[in-house]
Structures are given as C-alpha cells and as structure tokens.
Amino acid sequence: MARIKELDNIVTLADQMQTEEGPVVLINLFTVDAKDKEALLKAWAHDADFMKSQPGYISTQLHQGIGGSSTFVNYAIWQDVQTFRHAFTNPEFQRRIADYPDSAVARPHLVRKLAVENHCVA
Numbered sequence: 001m002a003r004i005k006e007l008d009n010i011v012t013l014a015d016q017m018q019t020e021e022g023p024v025v026l027i028n029l030f031t032v033d034a035k036d037k038e039a040l041l042k043a044w045a046h047d048a049d050f051m052k053s054q055p056g057y058i059s060t061q062l063h064q065g066i067g068g069s070s071t072f073v074n075y076a077i078w079q080d081v082q083t084f085r086h087a088f089t090n091p092e093f094q095r096r097i098a099d100y101p102d103s104a105v106a107r108p109h110l111v112r113k114l115a116v117e118n119h120c121v122a
Contacts, residue, residue: 001097001099001100001102002097002100002105002106004107004108005105006107006109007027007029007107007108008109016110017084017085017089019081020080021081021112022078022080022082023077023078023112023113024077024080024081024084024111024112025075025077025110025112026075026084026109026110027073027075027108027109027111028076028106028108029071030044030071030073030104030107031070031071031104031105032072032103032104033101033103034068035103036070036102036103037070039100039101040072041062042099043099044062044072044100046096047093047096047097047099050093050096051076051087051093054086055079055083055086056078056084056086056087057078057079057083057087058076058077058079059076059077060075061074061075061076062074062075063075081110
C-alpha cells in the first residue's frame with residue numbers, strides 16, 4: 001500500500017479538498033523502489049481505469065523520470081474540486097490504493113492554472 005505524504009507542508013490535500021474551485025489539476029509525485037516500478041505502473045493503471053469512469057474526470061497522464069529514475073508524476077485534470085473529492089473518497093478507489101507496492105510514496109496536490117503568461121528568455 002502506498003504511503004501518502006504531503007507535497008506542501010502548509011496546505012494539505014485534505015485542506016484543498018474542502019475548497020470549491022475548478023477546473024483543477026491533480027499533481028501526484030510518486031517515488032518507488034526500482035524493483036517495484038512495474039507494480040506501481042500496474043496499480044496506477046488500475047486506479048486510472050476507475051477515475052476515467054468518474055463524473056468530472058477530464059484526462060490524466062503518467063510521466064517517468066529519465067535515466068533509470070523510479071520517480072513518476074501523475075497529471076490529472078478534473079472539472080472541479082467537488083468531483084475530484086467524490087472520486088478520491090469513493091470506497092472503491094480507497095480499496096485500490098492497497099494495490100500499490102509498500103515502497104511507493106505518493107505526494108498528491110491540487111493546483112490551478114494561473115492567468116499569467118509565461119515568457120521565456122533564451
């Protein structure tokens with residue numbers, strides 16, 4: 001089962017799930033022992049199948065660090081906090097968390113897009 005740690009030391013995921021904003025993006029940083037990479041991928045795919053069927057789900061992607069890294073980043077877009085909260089607290093989803101390998105650590109956090117343009121300097 002994955003251990004959940006906060007990505008932000010000030011605002012917890014539980015705090016965030018009490019808000020009413022949207023759309024939101026779930027950023028979930030996973031770390032896992034190298035030997036458990038395949039087990040993490042299998043558990044994540046099982047979770048993703050469930051989330052894709054939930055109201056308010058828009059999309060998700062999983063990225064892996066390069067160079068042999070065992071760090072993964074899940075990026076999932078939700079209609080709003082309320083629909084994410086409903087899916088995340090669903091007993092079926094909570095049961096699926098047990099499928100993650102014991103070495104897995106998840107650091108979920110909700111973010112929103114800012115209305116600020118990004119200017120790159122070359």
